[in-house]
Amino acid sequence: MNDIQNQGDLYLLVDEFYKKLLSDDTISYIFTDVVKIKLEEHLPILVTFWSQAILGTGGYTNNLTQIHLDVNAKEYLSPELFKIWLNHFYNTVDENFKGPKAEQIKTQALSIGTIMQIKIKNERS
Numbered sequence: 001m002n003d004i005q006n007q008g009d010l011y012l013l014v015d016e017f018y019k020k021l022l023s024d025d026t027i028s029y030i031f032t033d034v035v036k037i038k039l040e041e042h043l044p045i046l047v048t049f050w051s052q053a054i055l056g057t058g059g060y061t062n063n064l065t066q067i068h069l070d071v072n073a074k075e076y077l078s079p080e081l082f083k084i085w086l087n088h089f090y091n092t093v094d095e096n097f098k099g100p101k102a103e104q105i106k107t108q109a110l111s112i113g114t115i116m117q118i119k120i121k122n123e124r125s
C-alpha cells in the first residue's frame with residue numbers, strides 16, 4: 001500500500017470518504033438536508049484544502065472554522081457527530097494509504113476537529 005503522494009490520491013481519499021459519510025444515516029443528513037452540498041463542487045474544494053495541509057501546495061483561502069460554525073448554527077454538530085466523522089475519515093485513510101502522510105492527515109483531521117469542537121462549545125456557553 002502506498003502513501004498519499006499527489007492530488008489524485010487526495011481526490012480518491014475524499015471521494016471514498018464522502019461515500020461513507022453519505023451512506024451513514026447518522027451523519028448524512030447534515031450533507032443532504034442541513035447543507036445541500038453539490039459533490040462535484042465540494043470534492044475539489046476538499047482536495048485543495050488537504051493538498052495545502054499535507055502536500056504544501058497553496059490555494060485554500062476560506063475560513064474553515066467559520067464555515068463549520070455556520071453549519072452548527074443550523075444544526076448542532078455534536079461530539080458524537082465529530083466521532084462519526086473522524087471514524088469514517090480514519091477508516092478511509094487506513095483502507096487506502098500507508099505512510100507518514102497518511103499518519104499526518106489523520107493527526108491534522110483530529111486537531112482541526114478538536115479546535116472546531118472547542119469553538120462550538122464556546123458559542124454555546
Ligand code: HEM
Pocket residue numbers: 030031035037045046049062063064067068071077078081082083085108109110112113116
Ligand atoms: C461533525 C463533523 C463535521 C461535519 C458534520 C462537517 C460538515 C461539513 C459541511 C456540511 C460542509 C459544507 C459547508 C458549506 O458548503 O456550507 C463542510 C465543509 C468542509 N469541511 Fe466539514 N464537517 C465536519 C468536520 C470537518 C473536519 C474535522 C474537517 C477538517 C479536518 C472538515 C473539513 C471541511 C472542508 C475542507 C470543507 C470545505 C469548506 C469550504 O467550502 O471551503 N470538516 N463540512
